[in-house]
Amino acid sequence: MPLRSLNAPDALDVLSSFDTVIDVRSPAEFAEDHLPGAVNWPVLSNEERITVGTLYVQTSPLEARKLGAALVARNIANHLDQWVRDRPRHWQPLVYCWRGGQRSGTMAWFLDQIGFRTTRLDGGYKGYRAQVRADLAIPPTDLRLTVLAGRTGSGKTRLLPALAAEGAQVLDLEALACHRGSILGGLPGQPQPSQKRFDSLLWSALRALDTSRPVFVESESKQIGRLQLPAALVGQQHGPGRVRRV
Template sequence: MAVKPDIVTLDRIGEFDTLIDARTPAEFALDHLPGAVNLPVLDDEQRRLVGTIYKQAGAFEARRIGGAWVARNIARHVERTMQDKPAHWRPLVYCWRGGQRSGSFVLWLRQIGWAAAQLQGGYKGYRRWVVEQLQALPPTLRWRVVGGPTGSGKTRLLRALAARGAQVLDLEALARHRGSILGAWPDGQPQPSQKAFDTALVDALRRFDPARPVWVEAESRKIGAVQLPQALVDALQRAPRVQVEAPFAARLALVLEDYAWLGRDRQALAQRLTALRGLQPNDTLARWQTWALAGRLTELFAELMTHHYDPLYRRSQDRSGVPPWRTVPVAALDADGLNRAASDLLNDTGQGTHA
């Protein structure tokens, strides 16, 4: 069956000037298509009320009341955000399933004279496509995994590789978490929802050239509260792995630099350590919490590394049973040391310094 001219499929998104998400702010915050702007035809409370009216008084009453709200909201968007749009402006609108909310918005915009269109299947169809891409894309890429114990400068090495033109996937940046009990982002920055993480991950994967290696840090299945798709986990487990080796003193200095912000709220830091209860002896945990409350971060992180993180990393390596493709000794985890390591890795893989 032919698709109506004002209803388009996902592959045509690039033809439009603006992508409009007509869902509520709460729906938009949970996840949305990359680059979309939120112009809701119903706000969160209005949508809740329409749902209640539908259940209590029926579909007609819900449409009668909701229709008036939709009209007012669309009119406000036209007045506030579209007055500068030229006659040739082409917006693409979507809602949850490509139904009444986006359809009403498109009808208004087309009546004005803009060549607006509605995304077929809406966000629900897009989400189905994202799930498919999470399984299809990882096996098509040439992965290179950077491993090493806590404080080895793996994330900084990825940045040095990216600065030299290498393809890099920074999973911790997408997840807004470092993947450990103390890995939350500074200043209470929340992690994305699982759906928003999936969307960002697919957006990143689609930009990579399959003919060139993609560098990524070794991660467990979960990074904080979000999970990696199984296809990516499997692909990374099969990929060649680089093992970064650095002196303990250099690693400790880097950890203290990266996690210094935790010392601003000592009570919160001590509370975070309770996640280790049952994994560490009670007297050890009590000592670490005392140090946290006293701001003695050097002693705290030195023991966390030797008693918790390093043994955890060794066990993960033992379980994998796969020897590293190559080892990269880095005497100093400063910019010069990491830049040299990045250049050596790229030369070793035939990418040069500006691949």
């Protein structure tokens, strides 16, 4: 029986139905961005991935595949021993790599052969990233945005947590960006995420909002620190009747 697979739109619609979302890319790829809630079971380390890639270009694809296969087999064995031994029979993982190819296919095959109902993300992270970009390009017209505006230092940023504490629904863009905006700069000891990671965090936050309730958000320009906000969201913030000055 062929391995089960889902494309990005279908997988994201049922993401919560999987017990574990497994990213088998290298730790560096995972750190840049990953699917919501994913765990990293790399089949190649950062160094191993570079070594195999260099061998592929400088020596031959065959030699690279032989080395890569040996490394992947050892790493998968370690993951199975460390993370899979105690999984129950009904455990259902979703596995992905960069494009849904050999790395995720190999891990998914092993899990499937053990007897777990395993699904591979067709198109991998690349397909997920394309879906995130497409969704963020659509103006969120279904959201009831109330935009808090005012001069720097007027307390807009402090108002959002206070509203959340009272049960209001907030979208804290500066918290997602790890930056206080304007001249106030970054948060001490908290580097900003990559643009891809910020997009994923924002995408997840938008999906979690209840469209039947108001959403309080601080007025922002097109950029927070070095991170770009989606033009569709910026435009929606500045719609008529949305801005409240504080």
